[in-house]
Amino acid sequence: KAGVTQTPRYLIKTRGQQVTLSCSPISGHRSVSWYQQTPGQGLQFLFEYFSETQRNKGNFPGRFSGRQFSNSRSEMNVSTLELGDSALYLCASSSSGSYGYTFGSGTRLTVV
Amino acid sequence: AQKITQTQPGMFVQEKEAVTLDCTYDTSDPSYGLFWYKQPSSGEMIFLIYQGSYDQQNATEGRYSLNFQKARKSANLVISASQLGDSAMYFCAMREGEAGNNRKLIWGLGTSLAVNP
Numbered sequence: 749k750a751g752v753t754q755t756p757r758y759l760i761k762t763r764g765q766q767v768t769l770s771c772s773p774i775s776g777h778r779s780v781s782w783y784q785q786t787p788g789q790g791l792q793f794l795f796e797y798f799s800e801t802q803r804n805k806g807n808f809p810g811r812f813s814g815r816q817f818s819n820s821r822s823e824m825n826v827s828t829l830e831l832g833d834s835a836l837y838l839c840a841s842s843s844s845g846s847y848g849y850t851f852g853s854g855t856r857l858t859v860v
Numbered sequence: 861a862q863k864i865t866q867t868q869p870g871m872f873v874q875e876k877e878a879v880t881l882d883c884t885y886d887t888s889d890p891s892y893g894l895f896w897y898k899q900p901s902s903g904e905m906i907f908l909i910y911q912g913s914y915d916q917q918n919a920t921e922g923r924y925s926l927n928f929q930k931a932r933k934s935a936n937l938v939i940s941a942s943q944l945g946d947s948a949m950y951f952c953a954m955r956e957g958e959a960g961n962n963r964k965l966i967w968g969l970g971t972s973l974a975v976n977p
Contacts, residue, residue, distance in 0.1 A: 779963050781963050781964070781965075783965075783967075790967055790968070790969045790970065791951065791953075791965075791967035792967075793964045793965065793966070796963045796964060798963075803963070804962065804963065804964050806964070836903055838903075838905060840905070840963075840965075842963055847893050847910055847912065847955075848907060848910065849895075849907065849963070849965065850907065851897075851904060851905035851906075851907075852904070853902065853903055853904040854903040854904065856903065
């Protein structure tokens with residue numbers, strides 16, 4: 749079966765702009781989590797969506813937001829981009845009752 | 861305080877030898893799960909192995925085994941018969957609480973493993 753698909757793979761944006769990243773989970777998976785990975789901070793949890801509802805949220809400013817659609821696809825949005833938002837953004841999908849998380853290949857965002 | 865500690869920023873191992881990557885964790889929740897992931901230079905996180913806090917036996921998956929010492933709060937990954945393709949970053953992660961309502965993973969900073977031919 750198809751894995752977790754993240755688009756785009758690479759993105760270059762200018763400070764102050766906004767960006768939307770997309771994540772399509774494995775078919776049947778209703779939970780989608782987002783993580784930010786930077787060399788300095790490592791992997792940090794952004795938020796998790798389950799059945800179109802945000803279930804958990806990490807410690808990020810309000811410029812980071814997300815949503816999930818009825819087909820479980822999820823998007824995350826970052827407004828007013830800062831240089832420090834440059835990172836690899838990973839999403840993971842999982843199914844209820846399963847301990848496992850399957851990750852996508854990530855979107856590498858560079859803010860210039 | 862760090863909840864997941866990986867004390868080895870970098871490790872080297874000869875091909876075909878075994879290597880142990882260290883991970884210690886800190887939680888007061890009696891129910892938790894421990895994960896190891898591999899991240900090659902392509903960026904994708906590849907699941908390797910899982911250990912639940914109530915699991916009686918150490919987890920094994922092919923060449924990967926997890927040395928789970930609950931009292932010491934350690935969950936070391938053992939890779940047997942290393943291969944060149946094992947060269948990557950390795951991350952230890954923890955989920956606190958039951959999996960049903962909490963999908964948040966807490967991560968260590970990783971260990972870079974290089975397998976020498």
